[in-house]
Amino acid sequence: MVDEKKKILKIILILSLIIIAWFVYSEYFKKDKSLLSKTVNLSTKIEEEVVYNSNIIKDINYTSRDLKGNEYILVAKVGEIDLDNSDIIFLTDVTAYIKLVKNSELIVITSNYGKYNTINYDTIFSKNVKIDYIDNIITGDYLDFSMIKNLIIISRNVVYKNLENTMKADVIELDTTTKDTKIFMYNSNEQVNVTNIK
CATH class of the missing domain: 2.60.450.10 (Lipopolysaccharide (LPS) transport protein A like domain)
Known part of the structure; x- marks a missing residue:
């Protein structure tokens, strides 16, 4: 009975570690992706400003x-x-x-x-x-x-x-x-x- 409780506790601990690791891993990559998309948006914005600020007269x-x-x-x-x-x-x-x-x-x-x-x-x-x-x-x-x-x-x-x-x-x-x-x-x-x- 005690061995069974230890096994269940070990399984719960391992599952908890896997869930926590997955959660941290997915949160870390979501932040990186949002940071990457912000960088892309920033560079696009700069290019657009260059185009709009070039005062061409014909x-x-x-x-x-x-x-x-x-x-x-x-x-x-x-x-x-x-x-x-x-x-x-x-x-x-x-x-x-x-x-x-x-x-x-x-x-x-x-x-x-x-x-x-x-x-x-x-x-x-x-x-x-x-x-x-x-x-x-x-x-x-x-x-x-x-x-x-x-x-x-x-x-x-x-x-x-x-x-x-x-x-x-x-x-x-x-x-x-x-x-x-x-x-x-x-x-x-x-x-x-x-x-x-x-």
Whole structure:
């Protein structure tokens, strides 16, 4: 009789241990699964915020004038406002028109990409940059335009063509007010390469 009670007690103890172990095991994994699902939901939420916070604008057109009446028109197919600085817009397929009051001249700048500051109108053009100005065409990889300084600086793989010459240089600076142009190389030992077309 005592042996039977001991056996029953042992069986009850073993069953209790199995039930307790199963309960702890299932509770532990439920917490892990909920923690895992929270992590997945968190990463999904972050991705959604990135998508919703990217401020894409299509068919952009900005127009501004300086005190002398020179007009600057900037057109782009797509623009994206910088999330860190709302004054900066990144542009795609860019065309800029600089209409100079003096002599009613027009400078046209095109490029694949641009970076525009809505406060001071400074614009950086990059990739397949082209300036079309009267009978002059200048191409390069990078262009910095400052409306305040009336200055266009085109650099990297610069080729300047007019009716008479073709020039290759590192940098061309053009003052839009005075029409003064500086053409130079970064290395003072190198010379600007000029080819006469005629």
